[in-house]
Each structure stands twice: as C-alpha cells, then as structure tokens.
Amino acid sequence: MKPPVRVAITGAAGQIGYNLLFRIAAGDMLGNDQPIILHLLDIAAAQHILNGVVMELHDCAFPLLMDIVTTDDPLIAFTDIDIAILVGARPRAKGMERKDLLSANAEIFSIQGKALNQAANRNVKVLVVGNPANTNAYITLKNAPDLPIKCFSAMLRLDHNRALSQIALKLGQPVSKIKKMIIWGNHSSTQFPDLSHAEIDGKKILSLIEDQSWVEAYFIPTVQNRGTAIIEARGSSSAASAANAIINHIQDWCFDTKKDDWVTMGIPSDGSYDIPEGVIYGFPATCQAGTYHIVQGLEINNIAKLKMFATYQELLEEKNAIKHLLPRQ
Numbered sequence: 001m002k003p004p005v006r007v008a009i010t011g012a013a014g015q016i017g018y019n020l021l022f023r024i025a026a027g028d029m030l031g032n033d034q035p036i037i038l039h040l041l042d043i044a045a046a047q048h049i050l051n052g053v054v055m056e057l058h059d060c061a062f063p064l065l066m067d068i069v070t071t072d073d074p075l076i077a078f079t080d081i082d083i084a085i086l087v088g089a090r091p092r093a094k095g096m097e098r099k100d101l102l103s104a105n106a107e108i109f110s111i112q113g114k115a116l117n118q119a120a121n122r123n124v125k126v127l128v129v130g131n132p133a134n135t136n137a138y139i140t141l142k143n144a145p146d147l148p149i150k151c152f153s154a155m156l157r158l159d160h161n162r163a164l165s166q167i168a169l170k171l172g173q174p175v176s177k178i179k180k181m182i183i184w185g186n187h188s189s190t191q192f193p194d195l196s197h198a199e200i201d202g203k204k205i206l207s208l209i210e211d212q213s214w215v216e217a218y219f220i221p222t223v224q225n226r227g228t229a230i231i232e233a234r235g236s237s238s239a240a241s242a243a244n245a246i247i248n249h250i251q252d253w254c255f256d257t258k259k260d261d262w263v264t265m266g267i268p269s270d271g272s273y274d275i276p277e278g279v280i281y282g283f284p285a286t287c288q289a290g291t292y293h294i295v296q297g298l299e300i301n302n303i304a305k306l307k308m309f310a311t312y313q314e315l316l317e318e319k320n321a322i323k324h325l326l327p328r329q
Ligand SMILES: NC(=O)C1=CN([C@@H]2O[C@H](COP(=O)(O)OP(=O)(O)OC[C@H]3O[C@@H](n4cnc5c(N)ncnc54)[C@H](O)[C@@H]3O)[C@@H](O)[C@H]2O)C=CC1
Pocket: 010, 011, 012, 013, 014, 015, 016, 017, 041, 042, 043, 046, 087, 088, 089, 090, 091, 092, 108, 128, 129, 130, 131, 132, 133, 155, 156, 158, 159, 187, 237, 238, 239, 242
C-alpha cells in the first residue's frame, strides 16, 4: 500500500467543499490506489457543519480514507500537507464582480500563506480557488517566502472547461477531441478565452467555425460571464463544476498533462508573452513530474496582445489594492 497523501481543504464546510471532499476521498483526484488523509479547515462558527460533513464521510466507508483532521487553525490544518486546496472565502452574490471580494477575502490568504510557509511540506502543491483567485494566490505566495514559487497556482480550469464545452456544443463533437484551448489572464470577466490555437483532429477550430462573429459575439462573452450566469440561475455560485475543475487541475499537476495538449493554469508570470513578473496569470501550461511549465513559442497577433494586456492591467489594479498584504519582496 502507498503511503497516504495529506490533502488540506479550506472552507471545507462550504458548498464547494460538499461537492469536493467525497470525490477526493473516493479516489477521483489521486487515483484509486492512493490512500488519503484529509485536513479540513473552516472557521470556528462552521465547525458544527463540518462535523456533519465528517459524519457523512465516515458513513461512506471510503477504503482510501485513512484519517480526517478537522480544525479552525491553519497551522494545524497545514502541518505536513502535500496538497493545499484553498477554497475558504466569501463567494460573490448577484451584482458583484469577483474583485469586489478582495477586501473581504484578501486577509485570509495572507494568514494562510504564513501558515503554509511554517507548516507545509516543502514541495506542497497549493491551488487557490477562493475569489478573486489570481490575486489571492499572489498574496498567499508572497506570504510564504520559504516555499518555492512553483508551489503555487490559481484556478482557471473552470473557465478552460467552460470553453471546451461551448466548442463541443457548437461543433457537435465530444469534449475529449478539443485540444489547445487557452484562457489568458484573470479569473474574471476580463479574461481572454483564446481559440486561435485550439484544434480538433489536428484542424484549427477557427477554420471549422463558419460564422466568425459567433466567436466574438457569443463564445468569448459566454465563457467570460459564465460564473455570473450561474449565480443568476442558481442563486449561488458554481459548486459542482468548481469542485470538478479542482480535481482536473490537481490531477494534471500531479500526473502530467496529456501528450499534444495543454491546460490553463493560473501561475506566476515570468515575462513569457510579455506579461511582466509579479502577477498570477492564466497561461497555457503543461505538467511533467509534478512541475508546471508555461507553453512557449505561440504566435500572438496584435488583437490578442491587447486583450492579454487588458486582463493583466486588471491584475495590477487588484495587486495595488492589497499591497499592504505583500511582505515578500
Ligand atoms: N476559482 C474558481 O473558479 C471559483 C472560485 N469560487 C470561489 O470559491 C470560494 C468558496 O465558494 P463556496 O464554497 O461556494 O462558498 P461557501 O460560502 O459555500 O463556503 C465558503 C466556506 O469558507 C469558509 N471560510 C470563510 N473564511 C474562512 C477562513 N478564514 N478559513 C477557512 N474557511 C473559511 C466558510 O465558513 C464556508 O464554510 C468563493 O470565494 C467563490 O467565489 C467559486 C467557484 C469557482
């Protein structure tokens, strides 16, 4: 039997938590031969709900679930963990943009960055989901100066999956055939869902879509604003699809992306594609041996450059609003 992997999930008593924990414990994320210890963090006021979730986890009798730690203390939650999924944060309500959550949520990630720095395994994989996810991930990494920068990522996989599905629906093809999608930039309505490299059976998708205005008038805004549409329809934000995207993101990071394809991950900018260092930005990425790499060498036209820069500008504005929470230079 393999040694157990310790997976911390924050906001474990919330709606994403309820859609995520059971799938992780069932083996959907790390495989059906990988024992797991769950470290579940939520605030003191939510511990009674968390207890109910733990009762249900026990009632599933998952063979892979070796132990469950529950706590409201990030230091306890993050001790010796291999994977951290930082979900715990306020969700937005109708009429809000994700960046409106900055003042409510930013401090959470400053505290949790410090706790990760102190207690997590040095090769921990940290995925930030709580919104605004890119900037919260940046706060987290800046507060964890002793951890390598490549330990950190933010979730744009839900946007990536949304884009795949819209194309699958448009072309009447299975999602699995659509390759090389990209969501550049921020997990916000300024993101740039970019079809120009996407392929199906080796053919460029843009050449298969007869009505090019569909891309600008329908595809891009639908993907950009899908979170808002879900909130309007359900009355609360995406939970099952967010949990599914978390599983996809961690699975690819741990077990490699597929050959001849890539995924979108929010990762620290390094100057690639003229996006300066200092933000967490959605890039096309491949993963090998537990490390992500930005896909290099893609041709970017001038219109795309403008869209990529606009979403970068929004990230700079968000960063400016939380600069007091950034101790690491
Ligand atoms: N990046 C992405 O693609 C997506 C991000 N989200 C974001 O994920 C976050 C969570 O969403 P839901 O689960 O729907 O919200 P929720 O309100 O159902 O659950 C949030 C949980 O976090 C807990 N929490 C609050 N402060 C905490 C802290 N300091 N430490 C630990 N736990 C804390 C709350 O007590 C609650 O149990 C929101 O910020 C939402 O906007 C949601 C969907 C997709």
